[in-house]
Amino acid sequence: MTPPARRSTGATPGRSEAVLSRLQLLVTRKLDGLLQGDYAGLLPGPGSEAGESREYRPGDDVRRMDWPVTARTTTPHVRRTVADRELETWLAVDLSASLDFGTGQWLKREVVIAAVAALAHLTVRGGNRIGAVVGTGGAPSAPRRWGRTPDAVPVVRRLPARSGRKEAQGLVRAVAGIEIGPGRADLGALVDVLNRPPRRRGVAVVISDFLAPPEQWGRPIRKLRVRHDVLAIEVVDPRELDLPDVGVLPVVDPETGELHEVQTADPRLRRRYAEAAAAQRAAIARELRAAGAAHLRLRTDTDWLLDMVRFVAAQRHARTRGTTR
Numbered sequence: 001m002t003p004p005a006r007r008s009t010g011a012t013p014g015r016s017e018a019v020l021s022r023l024q025l026l027v028t029r030k031l032d033g034l035l036q037g038d039y040a041g042l043l044p045g046p047g048s049e050a051g052e053s054r055e056y057r058p059g060d061d062v063r064r065m066d067w068p069v070t071a072r073t074t075t076p077h078v079r080r081t082v083a084d085r086e087l088e089t090w091l092a093v094d095l096s097a098s099l100d101f102g103t104g105q106w107l108k109r110e111v112v113i114a115a116v117a118a119l120a121h122l123t124v125r126g127g128n129r130i131g132a133v134v135g136t137g138g139a140p141s142a143p144r145r146w147g148r149t150p151d152a153v154p155v156v157r158r159l160p161a162r163s164g165r166k167e168a169q170g171l172v173r174a175v176a177g178i179e180i181g182p183g184r185a186d187l188g189a190l191v192d193v194l195n196r197p198p199r200r201r202g203v204a205v206v207i208s209d210f211l212a213p214p215e216q217w218g219r220p221i222r223k224l225r226v227r228h229d230v231l232a233i234e235v236v237d238p239r240e241l242d243l244p245d246v247g248v249l250p251v252v253d254p255e256t257g258e259l260h261e262v263q264t265a266d267p268r269l270r271r272r273y274a275e276a277a278a279a280q281r282a283a284i285a286r287e288l289r290a291a292g293a294a295h296l297r298l299r300t301d302t303d304w305l306l307d308m309v310r311f312v313a314a315q316r317h318a319r320t321r322g323t324t325r
Contacts, residue, residue, distance in 0.1 A: 053077045087202055088161055089123045090194050090228075091116060091132040093175055094208030096184040103239045104301030108209060111235045111298050113176045115207050118308050120168035123203070130168055131161030134175055135190035137183030154186040156193055182257075187212050191220035194228075204228040206293070209235050211280075214287035221291040230293040234284060237300045241281070242274045 053066040056076035066079040093116060099108045106114070116132070123130050134157045157178060159171050187208055194204050204224050210217070210232070224230055243249070249264045264270060288295045296311045298304040 052080050054080060087123065087128045088200065089119065089128065089130045089203040089205065090161065090199070091119060091130070092187075092190050092194055092204065092206045092208075093132055093134045094185050094187055094190060094206075095134055095136045095175075095178060095180050096187075096209070096211075097137050097180055097182055098184065098209055098211055099235065100180045102237055102300045104237060104299065106300045106304070108235045108237055108300055109180065111300055111304055112207050113172065114304055115233050115235075115298060115308070116175050117172045118305065119205055120172050122312070124163070124165050124168040127163050129161040129163045130171060132159040132171055132175060133157070133190060133193045134159070134178055135185030135187065136178060137181040137185060154183070154189065155181065156185075156190055158193070184212060187217040188220045191217060191224055195220065195223050198227060202228055203231065205231045205233060207233045207235070209240075210284045210288075214283055218287045218291060221288070221293055225292040230291070232288045232291075232293045232295050234288075234295065234297045235300070236281070236297055241277045243270045245270065 053069045054077060056065070056078050060078045064078045066077040069077040069079075093112060095109065095112065099112055102108050102110070120130055136155050136157075159174055162168075162171070187206075187210070191206060206217075206221065206224075208217075221230060221232070243262070243264045245267075246264050249262045250259060251262050252259045262269070285295060294311075294315070296308070298307055
């Protein structure tokens, strides 16, 4: 449930172009200035080509254990791998109706597009390919009998993986131009699209607010992690974490349109809301951690680009020390 303030009805062409122009300037200036290097990816993975062995360090991926060397030396060793120079990155972008909301500087949808733009900028170099599958609430199904309102059927749109900066910019514009439909996308089914058919090892990024129950998307992400480095980008608005004391607040469910009035002057209600929100976010983080996915949280009221830069820097530092996370 979200306050109706700053909730839009869709992606208007004028606003989308203005947001994309602003994002392009931000991403190009800040990422190029802060993340220098010949090969700078968001998840600078170890690659898939076999390299030298070294002693095991706490945090190393046990799936890369070099058992022959370990047996000969009686000391645990892991096999280093050579970074792939041509990487394929796939994005699973959730554009449910709950993303069409924001009370901070940005709408949640705009933060999603911002993340897509930054990912495209970071991964398009060196002949890398980037593609996306985008899920929305979709169009109504066939009308039911007895005059009941038809359900909204989730829709998944696939944008093929291509290399080149021009193609990456086209992908960002295509995602930004998709209209958010009523209802919620099926996040589990959206992630499963990346599992079928099996692809060569690469990077998979899931961008969502993850408001669907974890049991719906946790298993598909664990399955995706078997073959790919997985990054989960969680988009959050501050009003989803706590309620302000503003008296009677109209609250609308963006996925159903159901409207309620909430008395926010009640401190017990605000406390229960904050506790429930904290428990929900903890469950999301716990499920992503169990799936082995890297977790990045972006907020609509903070500098999302700085958060991404810090995340990339932390990933690089962890890789330099030989750890996987």
